[in-house]
Amino acid sequence: MSRDGHQAERLEVDPIACAGHGLCAELLPELIELDDWGYPLLANGGEVPPELAALARRAADACPTLALHRLRVAAAAGVGRATP
Amino acid sequence: MTLFASISPMWLATRGAGVVAFLLLTTTMALGVAGVLRLQARGWPRFALDAIHRSAALLALVFVGVHVATTVLDGYVDVRWIDAVVPFASGYRTFFVGLGAVAFDILLALAISGILRQRIGHRTWRAIHWAAYACWPIALVHTIGTGSDSGSVWLLAVIALCCATVAAAVVARLGVLRGDPSPPAPPAAGRTTSTGRTRARAVAR
Amino acid sequence: MTASTPRLMAGPGRGTVALGDHLALHGLPALESGLGAGALADLAERAGLRGRGGAGFPTDRKLRALAEARRAPFVVANGSEGEPASGKDRTLLTRSPHLVLDGLQLTALALGAERAVVAVRAGAGSARAALATALAERTAAGRDRVPVEVFPVPAGFVAGEERAVLNALAGGPPLPTVRRPWEGARPALVQNVETLAQLALIAAHGADWFRAAGTAAEPGTTLVTLDAAVVREVPLGTPLSELMPGASDANRGASDANRGASDANRGASDANRGASDAHRGEGDANGGAGVRALLVGGYAGGWVDGAAAGRVRLLQADLRPLGATVGCGAIVALPAGSCGVAETVRLMRWLADESAGQCGPCLYGLDAIATALEPLSAPRRPREDPLPRVRRWCGQIDGRGACRHPDGALRMLASALRVFAAEFDDHVRHGACERCAAPSLLPLPAHAATPEEVAA
Numbered sequence: 192m193s194r195d196g197h198q199a200e201r202l203e204v205d206p207i208a209c210a211g212h213g214l215c216a217e218l219l220p221e222l223i224e225l226d227d228w229g230y231p232l233l234a235n236g237g238e239v240p241p242e243l244a245a246l247a248r249r250a251a252d253a254c255p256t257l258a259l260h261r262l263r264v265a266a267a268a269g270v271g272r273a274t275p
Numbered sequence: 276m277t278l279f280a281s282i283s284p285m286w287l288a289t290r291g292a293g294v295v296a297f298l299l300l301t302t303t304m305a306l307g308v309a310g311v312l313r314l315q316a317r318g319w320p321r322f323a324l325d326a327i328h329r330s331a332a333l334l335a336l337v338f339v340g341v342h343v344a345t346t347v348l349d350g351y352v353d354v355r356w357i358d359a360v361v362p363f364a365s366g367y368r369t370f371f372v373g374l375g376a377v378a379f380d381i382l383l384a385l386a387i388s389g390i391l392r393q394r395i396g397h398r399t400w401r402a403i404h405w406a407a408y409a410c411w412p413i414a415l416v417h418t419i420g421t422g423s424d425s426g427s428v429w430l431l432a433v434i435a436l437c438c439a440t441v442a443a444a445v446v447a448r449l450g451v452l453r454g455d456p457s458p459p460a461p462p463a464a465g466r467t468t469s470t471g472r473t474r475a476r477a478v479a480r
Numbered sequence: 481m482t483a484s485t486p487r488l489m490a491g492p493g494r495g496t497v498a499l500g501d502h503l504a505l506h507g508l509p510a511l512e513s514g515l516g517a518g519a520l521a522d523l524a525e526r527a528g529l530r531g532r533g534g535a536g537f538p539t540d541r542k543l544r545a546l547a548e549a550r551r552a553p554f555v556v557a558n559g560s561e562g563e564p565a566s567g568k569d570r571t572l573l574t575r576s577p578h579l580v581l582d583g584l585q586l587t588a589l590a591l592g593a594e595r596a597v598v599a600v601r602a603g604a605g606s607a608r609a610a611l612a613t614a615l616a617e618r619t620a621a622g623r624d625r626v627p628v629e630v631f632p633v634p635a636g637f638v639a640g641e642e643r644a645v646l647n648a649l650a651g652g653p654p655l656p657t658v659r660r661p662w663e664g665a666r667p668a669l670v671q672n673v674e675t676l677a678q679l680a681l682i683a684a685h686g687a688d689w690f691r692a693a694g695t696a697a698e699p700g701t702t703l704v705t706l707d708a709a710v711v712r713e714v715p716l717g718t719p720l721s722e723l724m725p726g727a728s729d730a731n732r733g734a735s736d737a738n739r740g741a742s743d744a745n746r747g748a749s750d751a752n753r754g755a756s757d758a759h760r761g762e763g764d765a766n767g768g769a770g771v772r773a774l775l776v777g778g779y780a781g782g783w784v785d786g787a788a789a790g791r792v793r794l795l796q797a798d799l800r801p802l803g804a805t806v807g808c809g810a811i812v813a814l815p816a817g818s819c820g821v822a823e824t825v826r827l828m829r830w831l832a833d834e835s836a837g838q839c840g841p842c843l844y845g846l847d848a849i850a851t852a853l854e855p856l857s858a859p860r861r862p863r864e865d866p867l868p869r870v871r872r873w874c875g876q877i878d879g880r881g882a883c884r885h886p887d888g889a890l891r892m893l894a895s896a897l898r899v900f901a902a903e904f905d906d907h908v909r910h911g912a913c914e915r916c917a918a919p920s921l922l923p924l925p926a927h928a929a930t931p932e933e934v935a936a
Contacts, residue, residue, distance in 0.1 A: 205658050207882050208397065208840035210474065214386065217320045228844040234494045255310065257397040265409050468847035474837055 199264040200244055202251070203239035206230075208258035215259050216222075218250040233258070256257065277470040285349035294433065297418050300382075301437040303328055304411050308444035312451065336386055339379055371420030371429065378414040381406050411441055426480035483694050485693065485701050486713045488677050489575055490680050496610045499658065502578040511585060515683065517863065520590040524679060526698045533558060533672030534640075534778065534808045535884075538798060539679065545859040546591055546669045553667035554595035555588045555626075556649065561601050563639035564776045564923045565810035567672050568703035571711040573600065573607035575629040577614035578675060585928070586683055588626040591669065593905035595627070597647050598673070602632040605832035615769070617789045635925070637779070637834035641883045642670040644836075654881035655836045657706025672701055687804035698795050704809040708923050714794065716806070723792040724771055724813050775922070779809025779827060780888025782895030786816070794797075797888075803895040812922055820900035821907045822857040822891065822916040831889040831925040842886040845877040856904070863912025865895070867904065 201224065211229035221243055223231045239247045240263070251259045306328035315321055343359040346352070353366035360380060363373035388395060388403040419434065467473055486861055491497035515523070525540035525878070542713040546553050557580055561569040573580060580598070588596040600608050611630055618624050631649060633639055639654035646668055647655040671679075678700060682690045694716035701715050704723060721747065771786035776794075782804025784792055792798045799805055814820060832846035849870050855862035874890050881887070895903060907913065 194772060204880075205882075206880055207658050211840050212321065214322045217322045225843060226845070227873070228840055228846070230840040230844075230880070232880075235328060236495065248812060252393065253325055255325070257392065257400075304762055448555070468832075468844060469851045470833065472843065474649070474840060475845060 200239040201262045201264050202233055202239055203260045203262055204233065204237075205229065205258045207262060208256045210218055210256050210258070211256075212255045214253045214255065215250040218253055218261055219246050221245070223250070280389060283349055283351060285345045289342055289345040292338045292345065293418065294430065295414040296335045296342055296388055297414055298433065299331045300411055300414055301440055303332040303335060304407065305440050305444050306331065307407065310446050312447055316433065316447035332382075332386065332389070339382065340420055343379070367420050369469060370416055374413050375417040375421060378410050378417055381413070385410065408445070485715060485724055487681055487693075487701050488579060488674065488703060489713045490850055491576065492513055496574060496613065496936060497576050497578060499578055499621060499623075500616070506579065506582070506681065508582050508586075508680060508684040511582060511683075513890065514589045515586060517590040520586060520679075520683070521547065521686060521765045523682055527682045527690040528680055528687075528697070529682060529690070530698070530770045532674035532678065532702060532809070534563075534780070534805075536806060539671070539675055543587070543590070544669060546667065549591075549667035551667050552592045552594055553669055555584060555591060555593045556645060556670045557584045557596070557598045557669060557673045558640065558642065558645055558670050559601070559604075559607065559673040560645055561808075562597045562635065563602075563780075563808055563810055564636045564637075564925050565775070565778050566705045566808045567708065567814050567891040568705045568711045568809055570607040571705075572602045572674055572677060572703060573604070573797055577607075577610045578618070579671045579677035579680045581611075581618060581624070582680035582683075583671075583678070585624055585626060586680060587671065587676065589668065593626055593669075595629070596630050597629050597850070599631045599633045599649070599651060601640075602634050608632070637831070638883060638885050640834050641885070644885065645670060655838060656881075656885075658882045662751040670750035675823070679695065693796075695795060697797060702794070702806070702809050703880060704794070706811055707813060708742075708810070709845060711784045717795050718792045718929065720774055720776065720792045720794060720811070723794065723811055724774065724786075724789060725881070736928075741805060759873060770816055771813045772812045773812070773820055774811045774816065775810075775892070778810040779922070780884070780892060781805050781807040782875075782891055783820070783824075783899040784895075785899050786814075803891060803898065804879065805891075810861075814921060816832065818914065818918060819857070819903065819913055819915040820896065820920070821903045822912075823849070823921060824896040824900065825853045825857045826920050826924060827922055828889065828893055831885075831892070835885060836883075839886075841880040845873055845880075846886055849873050849877075849931060855911075856907040857912050857916040861889060862908065865908045871897075 209230060211225075213225055213231070214224045214227050215231055216223045222234050222237070222239065224234070226232050235272075246260060251257075251261050285411055306324055310321070310325055310328060313321070314324075316324070343356075346354050347359070352368075354372060357367065358365035358372060358376060360376055360383075362376040362380070363377075365372040384403060385407055387441055388400050392400045415434070417439070490629065491501050521540040521543040524543060525538070529539040531537045531539060531542070559569040559573050559580070561567070584596050584598065587593075596610060600611065608630060615624075615628060615630070615863055633645055635656050636654060637878055638644055638656055639648070641656045644654045644656045647657050678690070693698045699715045701713050703711055703713050705711050706723060712723075772788065773786050774784045774789060775781060776799060778782050782802060783797070784799070784804050786801055788802075793804065794806060794809075796806055796891075814823060828846070829850040830851040835842045837843045837848055851872075852866035852870050855866065870893075876884050879887060903913075
């Protein structure tokens with residue numbers, strides 16, 4: 192995880208990989224709800240508040256198709272980088 | 276008590292751990308297929324089934340470890356540590372113990388690739404994970420072929436139950452073999468379009 | 481060469497402009513000396529050139545992004561044109577292949593590319609023939625330093641999307657892919673063929689010359705396809721009423737004269753704008769009458785009320801507030817007396833079926849919307865008002881595909897719900913009208929993008 196423990200994190204869905212299993216919405220209902228076809232809708236642009244970081248990680252790990260990505264939000268341009 | 280009096284506790288532990296590991300493998304298989312088919316038990320969230328699938332697999336690995344350790348430490352038969360991972364090298368029931376080693380190796384590969392899934396990516400993980408369908412039948416033949424209890428009614432009953440469970444799972448899985456299936460019983464709006472299309476198999480590289 | 485239109489389409493006769501005529505018109509010595517990436521980007525920036533493929537992205541920013549790439553990029557001239565209402569890319573390639581190839585060559589040299597590709601629609605026979613002839617002429621003349629390949633792209637609405645073209649070039653299917661930000665963008669520059677031709681013109685004649693047409697914010701000319709049949713080159717800022725098929729030829733002639741006049745005192749761009757202002761009044765007077773609405777910017781564009789056509793110019797500044805876009809310049813007129821609801825519903829169904837089927841929200845969402853709307857123009861009247869549901873779905877689907885296909889479809893639908901609000905209301909209450917069954921005015925070709933076509 193991040194060194195300072197406070198680095199902003201953002202979730203992003205790979206829409207091609209996502210098959211709508213919906214585990215993410217079960218694990219992280221605070222940020223993810225499902226549309227009428229079972230595909231995830233991210234609240235707040237996918238931004239993860241620090242207190243939900245652990246759950247976000249669990250949701251990303253649980254995704255059967257690994258379609259939910261956690262991106263570190265760079266301070267400047269908002270360009271994300273994956274956290275493994 | 277009189278029945279087991281002549282047998283060492285180690286050897287009993289070996290057989291017990293083996294059977295428990297096989298039961299756990301069966302559970303893992305069934306839950307894994309249920310996950311692919313998007314089956315859902317009432318009151319059980321999908322992530323819970325997924326978590327049990329993973330936990331059962333790890334627990335199976337633990338029991339296989341006990342199974343191996345007690346076999347070797349018991350010293351009653353000619354099985355060395357190396358025979359647990361290198362197939363067909365043991366002096367005792369070379370073929371059937373060898374199958375056990377094969378199943379163990381596959382199980383290790385499945386566990387390691389599962390833990391590293393985020394790093395190796397979905398495609399690689401998925402390719403490796405198909406080996407689960409080989410792991411279970413090999414473990415089955417090992418259980419029947421090596422097992423000292425294979426004549427007993429209780430073990431035959433356990434094996435029959437496991438076979439029925441996995442057979443049902445595999446038949447259901449074959450029904451939706453093409454790619455990652457859309458759920459058979461989707462939520463609100465349905466997962467087949469009005470023109471009968473479903474998702475193209477993800478082809479992006 | 482004068483700054484008046486035609487520029488891209490200039491040349492003797494109506495056929496393909498041969499290399500000799502092309503050199504006489506445009507010369508382009510810069511091709512021999514070569515421009516650096518920075519210089520080319522500066523030139524594009526001074527000219528204010530924006531992409532002509534549909535998205536309208538500033539060309540200089542694309543160039544600069546690629547100039548920083550670590551590996552040598554390859555450059556793609558995208559003429560795949562999946563939009564059925566557009567024919568301008570094929571027309572341009574047929575008429576002025578050398579402009580496109582000059583632009584491609586300039587860009588490839590500036591970026592140090594080792595590979596340059598022209599992606600053409602697989603079925604576009606005359607464009608491919610013209611390209612082949614032009615490439616042979618250039619080889620004979622030793623004009624190209626970066627080797628150029630022609631790559632046929634199968635038909636299909638999303639097959640022309642930038643990453644779909646790159647995917648096809650990499651040997652994959654012509655389907656959009658996800659750009660994963662951490663992978664580092666594949667160093668490839670995809671530019672619409674018209675954008676490259678415009679870039680060649682700018683390099684040959686200068687940024688100021690380019691800016692003599694169009695407005696200060698949106699300079700230059702652009703190619704438009706009218707009613708999926710006629711391709712014209714017009715200055716950006718031309719009133720839509722003047723572009724409407726059915727606007728009288730006299731009217732068109734007058735406006736050309738107008739532009740010629742302002743051309744004489746070029747540089748005084750105010751005069752130019754004044755002239756076109758005066759012209760707008762005219763357009764109002766004789767536009768609008770026979771046209772209920774215009775679909776501007778192609779099938780992912782937006783509907784514009786025919787009555788407003790005289791006040792709206794072919795500019796993002798005018799079209800964006802209306803929910804439309806210049807897009808690829810395809811404009812289709814819906815004559816008064818035809819049914820906007822039926823046209824919209826049919827188009828929505830077609831766009832839903834054109835989904836590549838890779839992303840759930842696009843595949844299932846667009847289909848659900850089309851299915852909900854279809855009863856409005858079907859013989860049996862709808863049992864309930866589908867519009868609240870449709871509006872909720874629109875809010876859910878926007879921005880959730882790997883490409884912009886769902887967003888474009890929803891933009892079209894949103895504009896239709898505004899422009900045809902009264903008609904939709906009427907259809908919700910009373911069901912299909914007597915004109916709903918009329919054949920579609922928009923060309924909606926059957927599905928085509930099969931692998932066999934790629935080979936053909």
